[in-house]
Amino acid sequence: MSTSAFGAYGGRYVPETLIPALDELERGWRDALADDTFHAELHALLTSYAGRPTPLTLSERFAPGKRIYLKREDLLHTGAHKLNNALGQVVLAQRLGKRRIVAETGAGQHGVATATVCAKFGLECVVYMGEEDMRRQRPNVERMGLLGAEVRPVDFGTKTLKEATSEAIRDWITNVETTHYLIGSCVGPAPYPELVRDLQAVIGRETRAQILEAAGRLPDAVVACVGGGSNAIGMFSGFLADEGVRIVGVEAAGAASLGTGRPGVLHGSRSSVLADEDGQIADAHSISAGLAHPRGGPPAAPPRPPTPGTGAASSISPRPTPRRSPPSGG
Numbered sequence: 001m002s003t004s005a006f007g008a009y010g011g012r013y014v015p016e017t018l019i020p021a022l023d024e025l026e027r028g029w030r031d032a033l034a035d036d037t038f039h040a041e042l043h044a045l046l047t048s049y050a051g052r053p054t055p056l057t058l059s060e061r062f063a064p065g066k067r068i069y070l071k072r073e074d075l076l077h078t079g080a081h082k083l084n085n086a087l088g089q090v091v092l093a094q095r096l097g098k099r100r101i102v103a104e105t106g107a108g109q110h111g112v113a114t115a116t117v118c119a120k121f122g123l124e125c126v127v128y129m130g131e132e133d134m135r136r137q138r139p140n141v142e143r144m145g146l147l148g149a150e151v152r153p154v155d156f157g158t159k160t161l162k163e164a165t166s167e168a169i170r171d172w173i174t175n176v177e178t179t180h181y182l183i184g185s186c187v188g189p190a191p192y193p194e195l196v197r198d199l200q201a202v203i204g205r206e207t208r209a210q211i212l213e214a215a216g217r218l219p220d221a222v223v224a225c226v227g228g229g230s231n232a233i234g235m236f237s238g239f240l241a242d243e244g245v246r247i248v249g250v251e252a253a254g255a256a257s258l259g260t261g262r263p264g265v266l267h268g269s270r271s272s273v274l275a276d277e278d279g280q281i282a283d284a285h286s287i288s289a290g291l292a293h294p295r296g297g298p299p300a301a302p303p304r305p306p307t308p309g310t311g312a313a314s315s316i317s318p319r320p321t322p323r324r325s326p327p328s329g330g
């Protein structure tokens with residue numbers, strides 16, 4: 001079993017009790033990838049349920065004279081790319097015989113996507129969410145409730161995504177026999193980052209074909225926001241082999257873990273994190289609940305960690321992903 005698909009990053013920094021579950025998940029994922037029925041089921045769900053392919057829209061008035069295209073993942077069912085990952089993981093969870101799902105959410109988009117797939121497949125669903133995020137993302141809390149999910153408030157620390165993720169992991173440790181942890185981004189112990197990347201890669205594949213069709217050429221650059229890194233790595237993975245395409249990840253200034261972070265361990269894997277010199281995780285802040293994460297996931301981490309103290313001060317990470325060779329292992 002590979003436990004680190006991303007060089008010095010990734011890995012499994014978890015209690016011993018979770019290792020068998022992670023092994024089972026990794027085996028299940030490899031089996032699914034080799035199984036045509038899995039691909040057929042997921043493809044059917046993505047097209048006839050989720051609404052893929054999503055459009056690529058030329059943004060005509062935003063920057064006159066420039067050609068900026070938007071990949072409209074907001075038009076996917078439930079309103080964000082999170083559904084690509086939730087659908088794939090729920091099909092996998094069923095293959096593993098898990099009937100209870102736990103998840104963390106920040107903006108509530110991943111929580112809504114998870115609640116939606118659980119409602120579709122008749123699974124029990126518990127979503128952990130920081131109280132501060134519940135306050136600022138109220139409509140999504142209501143949506144999760146309407147979909148039959150239980151939203152459990154997390155009231156310690158910053159009361160946002162970091163603490164919600166910790167609580168979801170604690171629940172998973174306690175109920176690992178029956179429960180699948182449907183993680184929402186390219187974070188967590190292996191094989192999660194790789195699995196989420198593979199499920200979000202549909203964004204990049206579609207975009208590449210659509211831009212060639214619409215513009216007759218590849219773009220000069222692809223740009224994506226980075227919270228945990230899932231939409232970014234999904235988009236970027238379509239262009240990693242294209243030398244001439246600049247790849248730009250944009251982080252929230254108060255949560256620029258790739259641009260200004262240091263190597264460290266959080267939520268079960270090693271990545272570039274916001275931390276002090278002793279490795280204590282610092283609080284992340286963004287007005288965008290989905291971006292307030294003190295780490296980017298391993299696949300979105302730079303090939304070499306920035307030297308502590310010399311990371312980019314701007315919120316734009318110049319090279320947020322291994323450029324030319326897609327990470328090994330799937």
Ligand SMILES: Cc1ncc(COP(=O)(O)O)c(C=O)c1O
Nearest residue numbers: 107109185227228229230231290
């Ligand atoms: C719409 C949207 N975009 C982006 C993100 C950031 O997450 P990621 O970096 O995993 O794509 C979130 C997170 O909640 C989100 O809801």
